[in-house]
Amino acid sequence: MSKGQVFIISGPSGSGKDTVLKLLLNKYPEIKFSISSVTRPMRVGEVEGEKYNFISKEKFQEMINNNDLLEYNEFVGNFYGTPKKPVENAINNGEDIIVEIDVNGAAQIRKKIPEAVSIFIMPPSLELLKCRLNGRGTETPEVVEKRLLEALSEIKRAEEYDYIVVNDLLDEAVQGIASIIVSERLRLSRQYGLINEILG
């Protein structure tokens, strides 16, 4: 059986990454999604086990000690990490799995899984990015400015990725990522043994 493939997906705040991924996973339920372990408190609207497993700092430290994480980082006193086991299981079961992660986490995963395919979701323009970040209306101008600077520094690192999907039309962006996943399954290197199988 062919091995599964890891798809690293990144995109700055304002890229619309969350919406794209939600639609993609609804449309292609066979694609697995890597659930991050985090120590920050759950926010309103979040559901345990959907995008995150909310765990204690002690439990997180235990995962670090046991080498149970593919990557992790600390951000304003909280830990965020990608558990290793579900990713390994997907690969071994021939399933595709998406790891949604920032540019730094992506770099860490690439080192451990060099064959991972990485996709950067890009806002269609700087103006629209600013507008989307402002439009949330829930943040102070300082927070919006900080998010924008972070987004710009992530965009500069888009050249580390294999593919760039511009999220202009939502359906096209979803279809673009789906096309990448389907085409990667058709690669000669993913179809080991097929030729001999056909020749019998």
Add this chain to the structure above:
Amino acid sequence: MSKGQVFIISGPSGSGKDTVLKLLLNKYPEIKFSISSVTRPMRVGEVEGEKYNFISKEKFQEMINNNDLLEYNEFVGNFYGTPKKPVENAINNGEDIIVEIDVNGAAQIRKKIPEAVSIFIMPPSLELLKCRLNGRGTETPEVVEKRLLEALSEIKRAEEYDYIVVNDLLDEAVQGIASIIVSERLRLSRQYGLINEILG
């Protein structure tokens, strides 16, 4: 503007390649198709300028002399070749173009256009391949046997290709090739300048 991409598509007799390509080009009319120049007589049902330009041996020799062909070969006294100009035009206009060709022609084109992406259309099983070749009912057993041997020797060279698309379910095969074409457009290397364009 990004350059167009050349997609080499091969597949043995019985792979269903012609039907797959017909559906693909109907569904995605923006994809160009390279029309071969041939010196053999037109067969019943063929249309000048659809898959082939039917030209004289003198004209073909002229194309060889003028270096107007990307590749060519001789087969039982007739010449078959891929004109260079339409392929170059497509690349320079940012258009994708499909070159349908056998494994030997594919190898020649790969040498001249190393960045070409190659796709092999594979019959789903040896049994079905035999059945399809027999099923035409228009050939003698000797011709069927010869076609089968040719098909097997082509299949052995499928490992020279970037992608293998098994033509089991026709729609899936068409969608598979479309996914490869779409995903290749999303490659970082095809989106030169995009990051700076977004950053403004």
